[in-house]
Amino acid sequence: MTNNRPSFFAGAEPNLLREQFPYDAPPLIVFDGADVPMNRPEDIFITDTTFRDGQQARTPYTVEQITALFDLLHRLSGPKGVIRQTEFFLYSEKDRQAVRACQEKGYTFPEITAWIRAVAKDFQLVKEMGIRETGILTSCSDYHIHLKLGMNREQAMDQYLSVVKSALAEGIRPRCHLEDVTRADVFGFVIPFVQQLVRLSEESGLPVKVRLCDTMGYGVSYPGAALPRSVPRLLHALRTETGIASAQLEWHGHNDFYKVLTNAATAWLYGCSGVNGTLLGFGERTGNTPIEGLLFEYMGLTGDTSVDTRIVTEIAEYFERELGYTVPPMTPFVGKSFNVTAAGIHADGVIKNEEIYNIFDTDKLLNRPLGVLVTDKAGTAGVAHWVNRQLGLVGEERVDKRSPGVQAMYGWVVCQYEDGRTTSLSDEELTVAARQYLPELFTKSR
Numbered sequence: 001m002t003n004n005r006p007s008f009f010a011g012a013e014p015n016l017l018r019e020q021f022p023y024d025a026p027p028l029i030v031f032d033g034a035d036v037p038m039n040r041p042e043d044i045f046i047t048d049t050t051f052r053d054g055q056q057a058r059t060p061y062t063v064e065q066i067t068a069l070f071d072l073l074h075r076l077s078g079p080k081g082v083i084r085q086t087e088f089f090l091y092s093e094k095d096r097q098a099v100r101a102c103q104e105k106g107y108t109f110p111e112i113t114a115w116i117r118a119v120a121k122d123f124q125l126v127k128e129m130g131i132r133e134t135g136i137l138t139s140c141s142d143y144h145i146h147l148k149l150g151m152n153r154e155q156a157m158d159q160y161l162s163v164v165k166s167a168l169a170e171g172i173r174p175r176c177h178l179e180d181v182t183r184a185d186v187f188g189f190v191i192p193f194v195q196q197l198v199r200l201s202e203e204s205g206l207p208v209k210v211r212l213c214d215t216m217g218y219g220v221s222y223p224g225a226a227l228p229r230s231v232p233r234l235l236h237a238l239r240t241e242t243g244i245a246s247a248q249l250e251w252h253g254h255n256d257f258y259k260v261l262t263n264a265a266t267a268w269l270y271g272c273s274g275v276n277g278t279l280l281g282f283g284e285r286t287g288n289t290p291i292e293g294l295l296f297e298y299m300g301l302t303g304d305t306s307v308d309t310r311i312v313t314e315i316a317e318y319f320e321r322e323l324g325y326t327v328p329p330m331t332p333f334v335g336k337s338f339n340v341t342a343a344g345i346h347a348d349g350v351i352k353n354e355e356i357y358n359i360f361d362t363d364k365l366l367n368r369p370l371g372v373l374v375t376d377k378a379g380t381a382g383v384a385h386w387v388n389r390q391l392g393l394v395g396e397e398r399v400d401k402r403s404p405g406v407q408a409m410y411g412w413v414v415c416q417y418e419d420g421r422t423t424s425l426s427d428e429e430l431t432v433a434a435r436q437y438l439p440e441l442f443t444k445s446r
């Protein structure tokens with residue numbers, strides 16, 4: 001116990017912050033009149049936890065699947081290493097085999113880091129495997145310290161610091177995962193703990209990393225909200241009270257309140273260099289920040305276009321083809337429907353200029369041309385658009401929504417729904433109908 005700890009530090013009773021977390025009602029977002037300035041670091045990047053938090057939430061990957069996904073992450077990382085690091089379990093022989101297979105590839109990015117139990121044996125393993133950084137669990141709310149670990153804050157702090165010192169003694173960079181930081185007593189535990197980590201970094205010359213884990217998704221992006229929920233306030237407090245460098249700070253979020261991407265971007269804006277995520281957002285319960293979303297946010301914030309974003313589509317295809325996962329159709333950037341419009345009035349706009357209803361050139365950036373779904377709501381414009389797209393008709397060749405063939409085909413579409421149909425029409429069904437109502441488009445010469 002160092003003597004600069006606050007006197008209330010060793011409090012015997014947990015502080016569960018009931019004024020914000022009543023439990024029998026949704027958590028409250030309290031505003032207390034304070035505000036903090038933005039402070040975006042020069043260098044911002046993404047870190048990945050597909051093989052740790054991501055894998056915790058699904059059937060484990062095989063070694064082959066891990067290496068294939070690692071290749072995709074490497075390609076997605078681009079020449080600047082936008083996906084800077086990815087972390088691996090080292091628990092089983094299979095986990096270690098996967099690490100070795102990825103190490104053999106010799107990529108600079110993403111750097112392979114570890115996730116271990118905080119015991120001496122595991123530090124040895126990290127060292128033997130030639131890994132320079134490892135994550136360790138340093139849970140920081142009283143929900144965890146008191147209710148889960150059965151300790152008080154002083155005991156928890158002493159245990160965590162001793163683990164950090166063991167890592168540093170082995171020359172390994174520890175990354176402290178501050179579990180449940182958005183439900184923790186920031187000035188009563190988080191700040192004093194991080195102050196000690198900064199001191200140890202200075203003494204050892206190895207920068208201890210701090211990963212801020214919004215374990216339950218309670219974080220909010222409002223600078224005026226009270227601690228511990230406000231991501232801006234949390235970062236501001238850490239930076240000003242401990243002097244920790246942005247490069248040592250990382251954000252890790254969960255999506256329980258639909259805030260996962262906004263919170264991650266907010267962490268960048270208020271002082272975190274690293275933001276952690278997983279491919280397709282796989283992660284405990286509602287998942288982690290999806291790497292795909294982070295990538296487009298990163299590009300929006302920095303203007304960096306060094307990354308080949310079409311790899312995002314390859315990744316989604318890999319999950320569907322090799323892992324039997326069906327991406328929910330409405331998922332931004334990767335779902336089947338993310339750039340498909342169904343209403344006739346929208347299709348009308350799309351025919352005039354696709355920019356009206358497409359978020360960006362999805363064909364160029366994701367290999368996913370804008371689509372129009374045909375139902376009875378698609379109108380003649382939707383049918384004409386589908387025909388032109390499907391048959392690759394351009395310029396003068398294009399059929400118009402007023403053409404008798406298109407009108408007749410739309411009449412057929414409406415009939416399908418009058419008979420009680422509730423699903424959209426497939427390309428195969430529409431092709432049969434197009435052959436019937438627009439036979440001139442299917443002549444031999446065409």
Ligand SMILES: CC(C)C(=O)C(=O)O
Nearest residue numbers: 053177179180213215
């Ligand atoms: C288990 C910890 C490190 C975590 O991933 C989280 O808090 O979300």
